[in-house]
Structures are given as structure tokens and as C-alpha cells.
Amino acid sequence: MYLYESDDFFDLLTGSYRHITGKDLVPPELTRQEGIRWLYEDAPFGLLAHDTAPDPVFVYGNRNAQRRFEYSWGELTALPSRLSAEAPERAARQSFLRQVAEKGYVDNYEGIRISKSGKRFPIANVTVWQLIDADGVIRGQAARLP
Numbered sequence: 001m002y003l004y005e006s007d008d009f010f011d012l013l014t015g016s017y018r019h020i021t022g023k024d025l026v027p028p029e030l031t032r033q034e035g036i037r038w039l040y041e042d043a044p045f046g047l048l049a050h051d052t053a054p055d056p057v058f059v060y061g062n063r064n065a066q067r068r069f070e071y072s073w074g075e076l077t078a079l080p081s082r083l084s085a086e087a088p089e090r091a092a093r094q095s096f097l098r099q100v101a102e103k104g105y106v107d108n109y110e111g112i113r114i115s116k117s118g119k120r121f122p123i124a125n126v127t128v129w130q131l132i133d134a135d136g137v138i139r140g141q142a143a144r145l146p
Contacts, residue, residue: 042063048081108127
């Protein structure tokens, strides 16, 4: 089973998003299994998540995010998240992620990202939040890219 198929990870993504922002990440009329599939396959937004390692690695990227960044699931989930930004953008990205850690989430983030092929593209109106489990343990951070 891949992480994108996991009930527990789906609950972590959607539950922490709802708890922190007060909004639903997935249409509320969907069952859990429908929501898992919709979020990965059909969501009209990109969704990325990374772990809490000293050099965080992506652990999730839906199909929308995979298309934007031009990585397969296997490639994306082996990629340190800092490599989604060019070197000059990394310091600003790291400063922003510290703000997210302090506040819980931040709306309206914008920046420049880089795809596997080297294509630069802007991101805007991005929400980034802490992935906090039911026990209050921080499991990483996630980003919703409209």
C-alpha cells in the first residue's frame, strides 16, 4: 500500500487541515475511500506533504502536484522538499516554513518553484500547515497549491 492509499494519512491531512484552517480539504459528501481517491487523483489543486526529517523529504504529492513538478510518485517521494525551489529561493522558503511551524499555518504564500526538467513556475495563494496527529505530534507540513 502506498501512503496515498492510507486511511491514517488521509485522516492526518484532512483532519489537521480542518482543525487548523476550519475548512474542508475534501468535499464533505465523499466517503473516506472516495475522498482518498479524489484527493490523489482528481483534486483541482496540488497537494504536497513532507516529513519532519532534518532535511525533509516529500512523503505525499497528488497527481496534480506530480504534473506540475514533473515527477512520478516514486521520484517525488524520494526528493528532499528543499529541491522544489531553486537555490536562491531556498532561504526564503526555509524562513517561511519556520513561520508555519510557529503559527500552525500560513495562507497566501507565493514563490517560484522548479520542476524536474528545470522549468521555473510561480505558485501563489498557497496554504501551508502543520500536520498534527490526534496525539498532538507534528508529523510534517503540507501545502495546498490552487
